[in-house]
Amino acid sequence: MPRYFFDIHDSGSTRDDVGTECADLDAVRQQAMRALPDIAREEIP
Numbered sequence: 001m002p003r004y005f006f007d008i009h010d011s012g013s014t015r016d017d018v019g020t021e022c023a024d025l026d027a028v029r030q031q032a033m034r035a036l037p038d039i040a041r042e043e044i045p
């Protein structure tokens with residue numbers, strides 16, 4: 001199963017050194033969508 005790395009580039013940079021195994025591009029999209037609320041919470045005052 002392919003491993004995808006989700007590096008975050010916002011006001012700083014967070015490198016994903018571990019990655020996440022995803023079966024297909026839909027699973028990749030789901031993982032990215034799960035991360036968005038946490039990113040928004042930290043960026044929006």
